Amino acid sequence: MSKIGLGLILLVLSVTSASAQNTDSLKVDTNLLNKYRIEPRKNALPIRIRPVQITEQLIPIELLDYKVSYWHKTLVFGLNFNQSAFTSNWSAGGISSVALGSTFDFKAEYNKTPFSYTSETNFIYGIAANKGQGARKTNDRIFLDNKVASQLSKRWFLFGSLSFESQFSQGFTYTDANGNEINQGLLISNFMSPGYLTESLGFEFKPNKFYDIRFGTGTAKQTFVLDTTIYHNQPDNYGVKPGHTFYNQLAVQIVAAVDKDIMKNLHLNARYALFVPYQQPLAYTTHRLDATLTAKVNRLINVTMNGTFLYDKNTSPRPQATEGLAMGVNYTFP
Template identity: 75%
Template sequence: MFKPLLKLLFLLLFFGIAISAEAQKTDSLKVDTNLLNKYRIEPGKNALPFRFRPIQIKEELVPVNLLDYKVSYWHKNVLFGLNFSQSAFSNNYSAGGVNAIALGSNFDYKLEYNKSPRDFTSELNLIYGISKNKGQGSRKTNDRIFFDNKLATQLSKHWFFYGSLTFESQFDKGFNYSNADGTEAQNPYLISNFMSPGYLTESLGFEYKPTKYFDLRFGTGTARQTFVLDTTIYHNQPSNYGVPIGHTIYNELAVQVVAAIDKDLSKNIHINARYALFIPYIQPFVYMSHRVDATLTAKVSRLIAVTMNGTFLYDKHTSNAVQGTEGLALGVVYKFP
């Protein structure tokens, strides 16, 4: 009874193994996916309509209130200084002394126009000082008029071609209070006056300006007129400032070199200096003239400043020796802006 049952189970087991082997053989076959993609059924298109709306960019002008700013190529500086000193002594003061009062003033005005390639500069410098000692009367301590105008056109980054016109003279009469040996003269005599001398200089040449505060001029074509309009100084000034006796004007051609610096050395210290070299064409080199004018200003406060100025001059038309003057003062200085 069990034999037929065992045979049946054995046949069922054999049949199951055969079916399993056939299934594994079918799964191990490689499938070409490209063929599947070839015969893939694509879904149908959307039947609903789809509308494209183009984007439009439109320029809109927005009103803007512009700032009321204007570009100015003009620059100006004004400096005014006033110095005052006074001393008084009683008649019985044991150390002695002389009552004295002194007043000094200076005015500097500078106007500039800078718009490439043009450059214009106008500078006016006025200095006057007077003192009065008891028993001596009033005496001049400083006196100068200087007016310089320059127009230049730019040739390169640092080089300009320029033309300038310069005027120099003094306000008041000048007297000599010393004798030849240095002693005080009993009768001071007149040696200068307004436009006696006076100088008018026209110059053409090239200017080198590496920075805003320094410039160097080479005036290869320079003409200068020297004026002595007060003929009463003839007998007191043998050279007559180079003007022949009997004449009031003398013309000469020369080469002129001018170097100028106008710079803040620090927050409260400022220097303004000018050197002028004048070499006449038709006269010996001993008649070349040198002049240095320098002013150093140190501000103590907004309106109070110490000012030191000096002049060095060598000109054989006025003296065979070197001339110089120096002044130191504490006073009020106003600068705009």
């Protein structure tokens, strides 16, 4: 090949290479490519769209069988047991003894505005047996109280009440008129000797569920002494004249009660009754305070302290008091 032919070939290859480089460097508009892109063929089968139909359906609803109860009931039962024993040669001295105390307190309340009804039953009985002395009663009380009230305003009620009080068994004193101890007990009380039935009508002030005060403007109290064998042992015979078993009094009565947790695990229940008779001097006004303080150790074990103060000249010319401290089982339902 001649030099001229070889030069032509090289010139052609050079122009071709330059043209290829210029083509690669050109900018391409991708939007145009997307515009003219060939789309795949769509599904040719027809699609039928049905509209959603919503219809109202009634569902039967049964009312729940709930009943409103206007009653509130509580039951408190307590049992205390104490025991001590000594050998015959115990140098410090002492006497073996066994003591048992029990309490029963049931309260039911019915409250449907404006009417309310409250019933309370309280039984207390205790007995102790000391070696060489036999069994002696330490506590004895029967108390029933029923009250019906109608609401006059937010805190005032018109009420009527009926209460009964007595004891279960015979009561003896072991001291003579001079205060000297005697071995043979002297009978001074019994069931319905005395026994008290009190009817009262008046107004009640109740600021909250813990406190209430009754003002019994019209009150009548009947005192019963059915055991006539205690006449010569009880000088005043509880206000009943010897030869009679019944004595009626008209009076004004005020009753204040509190039932409240005064602090955590410490509960106070107290009831004060003031009785002012119309037919006797003011000196024969009767005061009675019953209080129980309960400290809860756990759900079953409680420490209980109870006391009673009484001033009643028909029973004794001097104030009377009793006190007890015990630890035992005390259960509340529910």
